[in-house]
Amino acid sequence: MNSLAAPSLQLSELGEDMRYRLLVDAVTDYAIYMLDPEGRVVSWNPGAQRLKGYTPAQILGQSFSSFYTEDDRLAGLPARALVTAATQGRFEAEGWRVRKDGSRFWALVVIEPIRGDDGGIVGYAKVTRDLTERRAAEESLRRSEEQFRVLVQGVTDYAIYMLDPQGLVANWNAGAQRIKGYAAAEVVGTHFSRFYRAEDRARDEPGHALATAAREGRFEAEGWRVRKDGSEFRANVVIDAIRDDDGRIVGFAKITRDVTAQRAAQQALERAREALFQSQKLDAIGQLTGGVAHDFNNLLMVVMSSLSLVRRRLPDDPKLVQLIDNALNGARRGAALTQRMLAFARRQDLKPTVVRLPALVEGMAELLTRTLGSTVQVQTAFAPALPPVLVDANQLELALLNLAVNARDAMPEGGQLTLSAQEETLAQSGAIAPGHYVRLAVTDTGSGMDAATLARATEPFFTTKGAGKGTGLGLAMVHGLAGQSGGGFTLQSQAGQGTTATLWLPVADDDTPAAAPARAAVASPAVAAMRVLAVDDDPLVLTNTVALLEELGHSVLQTATAEEALRLLRADATIALLVSDHVMPHMTGAQLIAKVRQERPQLPVVLATGYAELPAGLPPRTVRLGKPFDQAGLALAIADALADR
Template sequence: MSVPQSYDVSLLDDERYRLLVDSITDYAIYMLDPEGKIASWNPGAQRFKGYEAWEILGEHFSRFYTPEDRLARAPEHALRMAATEGRFEREGWRVRKDGSRFWAHVIIDPIWSRSGELLGFAKVTRDLTERKRAEAELRLSEEKFQILVQGVTDYALYMLDPDGRVSNWNSGAARIKGYTADEIVGKHFSQFYTPEDRERGEPNRSLETARREGRFEREAWRQRKDGTRFWAHVIIDAIRNEDGTLIGFAKITRDITEKVEAQKALTQAREELFQSQKMEAIGQLTGGVAHDFNNLLMAVLGSLEILKKRLPDDPALTPLLDNAIQGAERGAALTQRMLAFSRRQELNMQAINVPALVSGMMDFVQRSLSASASVETRFAKNLPHVTSDPVQLETAVLNLVVNARDAMAGGGTIVISAEEYFADKNVERLKPGRYVRLAVADSGEGMDEETLIRATTPFFTTKGVGKGTGLGLSMVQGLTEQSGGKLDIQSQKGKGTTVSLYLPAADANDCPQSSEQTMPSPAATPIGRLTILAVDDDALVLMNTTLMLEDLGHTVIEAYSGTDALKELRSGAHDIDLVITDHSMPRMTGSELAAVIREERPGLPVVLATGYAELPTGGDNRLPRLPKPFSQNQLEEIIATVLAGGR
């Protein structure tokens, strides 16, 4: 009997189906009977569930479920849902033969006979563990990223849609810009810009640059919710998908106001340091030039004095000599200003009664003023004395009065005032303590900010050519700071100027009286012929000193250095009565020479000839000084004073 053709085809289809199912290894495909027992098993099921066919056929499929799912009767629920709904699909944890778990995607379909009888279930399971792990890692990464973004408080990090509306908002943005996420998400980012930037179209220009070039970066002013402004560093990056379509912008904003202010402060500090170094260099240069110039003036003035004495009284020559002497004296006055600026001028520090000092010079002050200018004095009662050099302080006040006069072209009133001032904490160039504020105020044209900054700069002047040296205020500042105080200038254009000298209150214990008050009058002690050792490394100065001393009738032994002077003293060839030595000499200064002489010849008087106080630390500041350039009269007076003090 032959087999029907339809039967052959059916067997062939079944065989093909079996081969297809058995060749699938990425899916577990097997059959369940109506009670859930396993009726077939393919290689894919064997591969990732771990059971051979003979081990699992006839067993209930619930053994693939976790204990907690079995306890919840999940297997029965799955079959019931498949039977009633026609399909069951879910993802969940499943258990392999070795007890390990995997994440499975499960589909259960019911199988019905033609008569509607439930024959069983077709079950397809796929191992999605790797995908599950990748999704978990991605989710964890996204969560970490969100935590990171939200945790950043120094930067505003947020997204914009292609039109520039805010789509998310981190805590840094809330802190810096002042808006909460509810207030700003959905709003256009242009509201962070200043009104003037919005008028210029800056928001749209920045987005267009980012859209065209992929990135926009700039620093500019931005505005917070409360209207205050901050200096921002802004970056906008264009975000595109895989096909290049723009999906929005990533925006990063940082408030760098403090950084910019710190940079400005650093720049200002550097400029101030540079200015300080420059002024120190100018001071050193000025002091050195003034010292050398004093030596030259010493030779000129001394020689002119001797020449005037020795020449006959000739009406044609005498005015020329007087004019030359006057010019050299003006040069000496200029060097005094230069030395005062460089704070290398020798000061005769005394306790000064400021009202008495100003009152004593009022006649001279009045003669210095024009007919349209007047001067008033206003002094507080019971002012303490101040510590300074009275002669230099008079000169400083006169300088300020003359400056005030020149500032009032149409006339006006100059007010000289003094009051007590207490510095209870460190302020610029002024230590805590008790001071007297001596001020000269005018109602003149005043100074603009640029002029005020440069007012004390040496050689800077607003006066015409030949009307000012530019050293007046520099000299006043040098004197004030050398006295332990400070100079302050307050001025506004069109509202006048007030220059204040803060001078430390005098302490009687720290302020010795001047030598003129403690030594006998030179006239009371006649001077005979002396043998004087003159020491100076400048040949012109030494020759000039020798001429003046010899003209006074003294015998002079010359030495060009401290070492030469000691050799002369130790030789005993001459009975030396007095040593006059320059202070600033190489290898051995005049003060060092005086210290050796004090050790070897204690009774021998020494006079220092110097243009400024530059004794080394530990030097004897009580040594008598002869300021350069000195005249023959000054030379004679210091000799008489020193010898009278010695006796």
């Protein structure tokens, strides 16, 4: 038998009240004391004296409100704490408390009512811990054996019990029963290692905890523990060594608190912070991308319109014409790139119409076959009686083409591409709003993506393709189109098991008007010459807009500000048309048109913009002209504005 066996016999010979006295006396990290029903202190332990500075003679019989700051006393916090404990069964809070010398410390306080046999409140059990320095100090309670027993049994938020030197449970309080599920008769006399997981027992964590407490006087840790029913909970554990007057270990005081909820809340907060950070990052990229794309649109418009005008006026030199056409094609590719950027930023100018997906996909069949090649087999699986959706048909075709090209690149040896669609109603599905949708899925049998790639797949400019083989905007554009259309976009993929890209498109309402037939742009409509006012704050764009208008035969006044435009309109009644940019300082094009409508309600107007975001109250009969535009597009917009008049 080892040297610690003798104290074990001494401990077992002690009465239960004495063991409770020893237990509470050994808890050095908490102040544990008792209040009478009026809040007067009726017991006081050395731990409380260490934390607060009062001797028993100085504090017994005094109101516990003396531990509170003056502001808290004036606010009635001590009384509310007792009322909360009496009515709700427990009061817990953190706050500033005051020592005898006037210094303050930050305390965690738990107050629980102690009820007599008749159910009436006979006092309160109060546990206070100094969280300012979190250091161990000895506590001892100076109260009767019955008060110690009632005090410990009254604490239900903490499992407070005692171990003998070998780790056998010597007593058990109500908090231990509530947290761990065992009644005292089931657990007293058994080893406390039963509360540990099997893998933790295999590493002898219980033995390490007792050895640390015996060697250093105290052990504190957080880890997983097991209840009687086998469920696990996250626990904060403190073990203090109990020594007799000769310094020999006679047992251990153990305090356990269930911190599962707090840990889950912290993890949820961290996940929310990460999600917020990701959302803010993408929003910032979207704002930057949208702004850059808008500026590119203006520059491309200058290039495209200038090249078009130069091409008309040059002599018939095939080499020069070829070079200009080549430059125009490059500018058009740049315009397509800005459309993708605006799609990601959800700032493209969409023209949603009623679209029947089977007909749209059927119309793309030849394009898909030519694009994907003979090694990729395309199949369709559309549900019968599929309702139409509300979406920009041209942008949806571009999105499907992007997804098909991605699938082809993921199947270098060939494979199968399936386009399927079915009607679904979502109640709540994360980022996709509840509603009535058609789920359009594009599934391939390609290489798929690992978790890291999938997590970044829709980020703008992220690509796994080699240099010069992709902009990284394809999936970002699809994601932006779906969101701007009132739906959503999801990706499912596993490495080696293919990918499914899903567009959730809103079902068109019964009263949604059908799309107007496309207007042929084979020639510019004939419009009589008129006096036109052109407004744009970008001098390059303004110069080219004026040149295009003059090429159409119109007389043009120009200005860079909306304020000057109003002055010119008021001074010159012969102005028969207003062509204005939207994004301008001080006053936007939409605001300018609203003012013009008040003074000259019949004046035809054309609003040029590369953004989809326009005010909800845009004046009626405002013809929108998307940037970048060419002479034919400008002529069509003018004809539409005159027809609306």
